[in-house]
Amino acid sequence: MTHTDHPLFTNFPLGAHPNVDNATYHQRGLGVVSKGALDAIARSPLHYQAWLTEPDKDTPALAFGRAFHCAILEPERFATEYASEPDFGDCRKKENKAARDAWRESNRAAVWLPADDWEAIEHMVRAVRSHELGRLILRDGDPEVTLTWLDKATGLPCKARPDYLVRSRRMCVDVKTTDDASEEAFARTVAKYRYHVQDALYRDACAQTGEAVEHFLFVAVEKTAPYAVNVHTLDEDAIGRGYTRARIEIELLADCVKRNEFPGYPPHIHTLSLPPWVA
Amino acid sequence: MSSKQDTENAPVQLATPSAETTPLPLVDPATGEVKASPGALVPHDEGEGQAPPARALSAFVDKDSFETAQRMARALSSSSLVPEAYRGQSNMPNVMIAMELANRIGASVLMVMQSLDVIHGRPSWRAQFLIATVNASSRFTPLRFRFQGKEGSDDWGCRAWAKDRESGEECTGALITMGLAKAEGWASKAGSKWKTMPEQMLMYRAAAFWTRIYAPELSLGMQTTEETVDTTGYEIRETPEALRPGSAADLERSLRNGATAQ
Numbered sequence: 001m002t003h004t005d006h007p008l009f010t011n012f013p014l015g016a017h018p019n020v021d022n023a024t025y026h027q028r029g030l031g032v033v034s035k036g037a038l039d040a041i042a043r044s045p046l047h048y049q050a051w052l053t054e055p056d057k058d059t060p061a062l063a064f065g066r067a068f069h070c071a072i073l074e075p076e077r078f079a080t081e082y083a084s085e086p087d088f089g090d091c092r093k094k095e096n097k098a099a100r101d102a103w104r105e106s107n108r109a110a111v112w113l114p115a116d117d118w119e120a121i122e123h124m125v126r127a128v129r130s131h132e133l134g135r136l137i138l139r140d141g142d143p144e145v146t147l148t149w150l151d152k153a154t155g156l157p158c159k160a161r162p163d164y165l166v167r168s169r170r171m172c173v174d175v176k177t178t179d180d181a182s183e184e185a186f187a188r189t190v191a192k193y194r195y196h197v198q199d200a201l202y203r204d205a206c207a208q209t210g211e212a213v214e215h216f217l218f219v220a221v222e223k224t225a226p227y228a229v230n231v232h233t234l235d236e237d238a239i240g241r242g243y244t245r246a247r248i249e250i251e252l253l254a255d256c257v258k259r260n261e262f263p264g265y266p267p268h269i270h271t272l273s274l275p276p277w278v279a
Numbered sequence: 280m281s282s283k284q285d286t287e288n289a290p291v292q293l294a295t296p297s298a299e300t301t302p303l304p305l306v307d308p309a310t311g312e313v314k315a316s317p318g319a320l321v322p323h324d325e326g327e328g329q330a331p332p333a334r335a336l337s338a339f340v341d342k343d344s345f346e347t348a349q350r351m352a353r354a355l356s357s358s359s360l361v362p363e364a365y366r367g368q369s370n371m372p373n374v375m376i377a378m379e380l381a382n383r384i385g386a387s388v389l390m391v392m393q394s395l396d397v398i399h400g401r402p403s404w405r406a407q408f409l410i411a412t413v414n415a416s417s418r419f420t421p422l423r424f425r426f427q428g429k430e431g432s433d434d435w436g437c438r439a440w441a442k443d444r445e446s447g448e449e450c451t452g453a454l455i456t457m458g459l460a461k462a463e464g465w466a467s468k469a470g471s472k473w474k475t476m477p478e479q480m481l482m483y484r485a486a487a488f489w490t491r492i493y494a495p496e497l498s499l500g501m502q503t504t505e506e507t508v509d510t511t512g513y514e515i516r517e518t519p520e521a522l523r524p525g526s527a528a529d530l531e532r533s534l535r536n537g538a539t540a541q
Contacts, residue, residue, distance in 0.1 A: 133531070133535075136534040137534065207521035212521050214530075215530050236518070240521060
């Protein structure tokens with residue numbers, strides 16, 4: 001699938017759209033720029049090509065993250081679409097399995113969450129809503145606005161979906177679940193998951209769709225008790241580095257699409273140095 | 280590049296400071312004595328030993344100096360002519376640091392602000408500013424470059440040199456070659472300027488090395504922008520204005536006050 005037959009670009013005009021379903025938004029397309037596409041091509045064009053055709057497998061951690069996002073950003077939808085699955089004990093036992101199957105049958109339309117996940121999500125939502133900044137940040141805005149635009153330099157179609165857009169404050173918010181929300185640990189998380197690239201790409205998305213923002217906040221919430229919340233924003237240097245990476249990767253993607261070549265790692269003998277922390 | 284073989288090229292030069300921008304001297308914090316700035320920028324036709332205007336600007340000598348410097352920093356930070364990193368109240372500390380650096384090397388604050396890049400958190404001088412500072416210094420003749428080797432080969436390179444005005448001694452810097460640039464990995468980074476403008480990069484790097492040896496008080500131990508980019512790994516694209524962040528402190532204040540940001 002290329003962008004010319006990608007449902008997001010054929011069914012919606014470029015700009016900001018509040019109600020794009022997940023399947024349409026997450027559809028992958030050759031040459032369509034997104035944070036996920038940039039992460040893939042950052043490894044190599046070959047990895048990008050594989051990413052296009054082999055969607056990531058769903059994992060319990062991803063499902064947990066999705067459920068929490070829904071609970072904190074769209075509580076009404078969470079209340080109707082999700083259900084807490086009780087603990088039926090050891091389901092190798094016939095009666096337990098029968099009870100579980102009966103419950104699942106009667107909640108067929110819902111997304112089932114293990115009871116302990118449900119409880120953790122309730123704690124996390126309460127933690128954000130009672131956090132003195134968190135509760136002020138996540139209000140008066142729009143959740144999950146889909147932004148689409150064309151990259152001016154390469155002409156590639158681009159998409160982004162900020163978690164929460166507060167237009168009155170020119171502020172974009174991303175909610176992140178994490179094991180450690182401290183500044184030190186979250187800075188490492190930013191580097192590992194390239195949130196600085198996301199920051200720059202999403203700022204660009206907002207600017208290109210007439211929604212320019214001054215602030216991009218990360219509301220980091222710990223997944224275990226005491227469910228601590230910490231709010232972060234990146235400095236100008238980090239955004240500059242993210243922007244540089246995004247530009248290099250978008251241009252690489254455009255070049256690969258144009259040539260229809262997706263090489264792997266450069267075919268040279270690479271001399272390695274040990275990381276600085278090795279004795 | 281035959282034209283570069285030991286020729287008297289016009290050096291890269293920024294505007295020589297006028298009388299108004301002549302640097303202000305350092306103050307000895309212990310005695311309050313006014314001293315000439317090291318490597319102070321004075322017009323070449325001024326005689327050695329001629330004292331620069333005796334008015335101190337060091338912000339950290341006493342409370343009055345600090346308050347005066349703060350007022351100056353406020354005025355500068357409200358100008359739309361200064362670079363983004365120095366604009367607005369939240370960037371006043373950057374202006375104060377630029378003023379201190381300007382005082383230390385004896386350059387104008389505006390020149391420092393326009394010539395200092397912060398890359399990956401490291402303040403770095405633009406190479407042309409460093410060259411201009413050496414050129415305007417009363418201690419040395421303007422920097423020149425002596426090329427050698429065949430253009431395009433690994434041996435192709437240059438040395439920076441200048442004469443000590445007092446002793447007449449020729450001060451010659453380290454040889455920078457394309458082979459060195461390759462061995463150090465400077466030329467292999469994505470977007471490296473060594474691939475597209477090697478001659479310019481050879482001169483910039485030769486000047487940076489020369490300054491580090493003969494006039495470290497001018498660079499204050501900081502690398503040039505080009506060196507920082509070479510060692511940190513990739514080209515830095517200038518972030519568009521629309522992507523630059525607002526003040527986090529202002530946002531927090533606004534959130535707590537319940538006001539809607541404009």
